Amino acid sequence: MKSTIQDKAKLVNSVFSKVYNKYDLMNDVMSLGIHRVWKKKFIDWMNPSHGSSLIDVASGTGDIAKLFSLRHTNFSKVTCVEPNENMFRIGRKNLVNFKNIKWIKSTAEILPVEDNMFDFYSISYGIRNVSDINKTLKEAYRVLKPGGRFMCLEFSKIDNELINFLYKNYSKAIPALGKYIVGSSQPYEYLINSIDAFYNQEQLLKLIVKNGFTNVKYRNLSNGISAIHSGWKI
Ligand SMILES: C[S@@+](CC[C@H](N)C(=O)[O-])C[C@H]1O[C@@H](n2cnc3c(N)ncnc32)[C@H](O)[C@@H]1O
Numbered sequence: 001m002k003s004t005i006q007d008k009a010k011l012v013n014s015v016f017s018k019v020y021n022k023y024d025l026m027n028d029v030m031s032l033g034i035h036r037v038w039k040k041k042f043i044d045w046m047n048p049s050h051g052s053s054l055i056d057v058a059s060g061t062g063d064i065a066k067l068f069s070l071r072h073t074n075f076s077k078v079t080c081v082e083p084n085e086n087m088f089r090i091g092r093k094n095l096v097n098f099k100n101i102k103w104i105k106s107t108a109e110i111l112p113v114e115d116n117m118f119d120f121y122s123i124s125y126g127i128r129n130v131s132d133i134n135k136t137l138k139e140a141y142r143v144l145k146p147g148g149r150f151m152c153l154e155f156s157k158i159d160n161e162l163i164n165f166l167y168k169n170y171s172k173a174i175p176a177l178g179k180y181i182v183g184s185s186q187p188y189e190y191l192i193n194s195i196d197a198f199y200n201q202e203q204l205l206k207l208i209v210k211n212g213f214t215n216v217k218y219r220n221l222s223n224g225i226s227a228i229h230s231g232w233k234i
Contacts, residue, residue: 058126137211156227
């Protein structure tokens with residue numbers, strides 16, 4: 001079990017060490033820019049009030065931290081958590097002008113922050129990559145204030161047969177696209193396989209409930225290509 005967890009962490013780290021340079025470009029190309037719409041919908045549903053605090057885990061290049069900060073022009077406090085050295089460097093550089101944002105190099109499974117600290121916890125396209133999802137959810141619960149909100153954006157399962165057929169066929173072309181743009185197909189084979197292997201909407205909802213959250217709900221985006229899950233620490 002321990003070695004499986006370490007193997008996944010190593011694999012995921014090597015994936016992001018290969019793609020970091022072209023991460024944003026590949027996201028735009030692969031999703032035809034739609035990931036930006038999904039991330040905006042994520043912040044819209046979160047609807048943070050002025051001055052609220054966020055811990056954004058698996059921050060990558062910082063899209064969620066940026067959108068959150070722009071909601072109330074920098075008045076909110078944001079902590080970004082990212083374990084990969086290269087993604088961390090690019091994320092911090094991208095958001096250097098946001099003085100409300102600080103960066104911590106760490107994994108989602110062990111957050112080096114105190115209990116009951118944040119109004120919001122976000123994890124966008126990160127939960128599929130963690131090595132221990134239960135530990136991650138327990139940490140999310142621990143660091144949120146009572147009344148705080150957990151939100152997760154992730155690829156999910158498509159609820160329409162035709163769209164599923166088209167999407168599955170399109171997915172087959174993604175590793176070749178990765179080879180052309182990034183110079184390696186392997187990270188994108190990992191991407192497709194990890195999406196396939198990940199929980200569906202209801203399974204993820206149950207895991208979030210099992211780890212302490214209440215009033216857990218989800219919303220599908222583009223027929224479930226992605227989904228947003230939301231839960232509360234009461
Ligand atoms: C697909 S990117 C998502 C980045 C960003 N949140 C976004 O929505 O564009 C996934 C990120 O999760 C990070 N990651 C991988 N394993 C992690 C872990 N165990 N804990 C926290 N982050 C992790 C990766 O280094 C990578 O930057």
